[in-house]
Amino acid sequence: xxxxxxxxxxxxxxKPGAGVKVALYAVEAQGRTLLKTDVTNxxxxxxxxxxxxxxxxxxKYELVFSAGDYFAAQGVALPEPRFIDEVTLAFGVAHADxxxxxxxxxxxxxxxxxxxx
Numbered sequence: 128x129x130x131x132x133x134x135x136x137x138x139x140x141x142k143p144g145a146g147v148k149v150a151l152y153a154v155e156a157q158g159r160t161l162l163k164t165d166v167t168n169x170x171x172x173x174x175x176x177x178x179x180x181x182x183x184x185x186x187k188y189e190l191v192f193s194a195g196d197y198f199a200a201q202g203v204a205l206p207e208p209r210f211i212d213e214v215t216l217a218f219g220v221a222h223a224d225x226x227x228x229x230x231x232x233x234x235x236x237x238x239x240x241x242x243x244x
Contacts, residue, residue, distance in 0.1 A: 129225045130179035133190060134172040139203070139234040143171025146200065147231075148193040151177050154217070159189060183223045190216045190229055198235050205235060214238050 131151075135144030147167045152159040165173040177190075195212035198205055211233065218240075220227055228243035 128180045129183045129220075129223050129227065130176040131183055131188070131220070131227045131229070132173065132176045133229050133231065134170070135167050135192065135194075135197075135231045135233065136171060137197075137201075137234070138232055138237075139198075143167070143169065144194075144197055144231070144233065145169045145171060147171070147197045149173060149177075150191040152189040152191065153184075154187040154189055183220065183227075185220055185223050187217065187219050190218075190231075192216075192231050192233070194231070194233050194238070195235075203235055209235070211235055211238060216240050218242075 135147045137144040145167055149165050151163045153162055163177055168174055192214040194214045195209040214231060216229060218229055226244045229240060230243060232239045
């Protein structure tokens with residue numbers, strides 16, 4: 128049984144991104160459907176997998192991170208409009224029986240991701 132998880136690393140300070148709002152969407156031809164929202168804990172992770180078992184299906188998904196709101200709450204001076212605000216990671220799940228860990232590595236000026244396990 129597979130699962131989908133995430134975490135946030137704030138590379139501007141080299142620490143986990145605590146308190147980042149995360150929204151998970153399923154993406155289909157007719158649009159996207161909100162599946163779940165969560166907020167990262169002190170370790171920059173959601174407390175439980177976003178999807179697991181039969182809830183994780185083959186298909187396309189989007190994770191949307193409220194990075195701009197996180198940096199503003201940290202007191203970071205941001206331009207208006209923010210350069211990095213909502214970060215959307217669009218990805219596919221080809222094998223629902225595998226683990227998909229989709230982290231966000233972010234600063235106010237850049238971000239990246241990778242597929243972990």
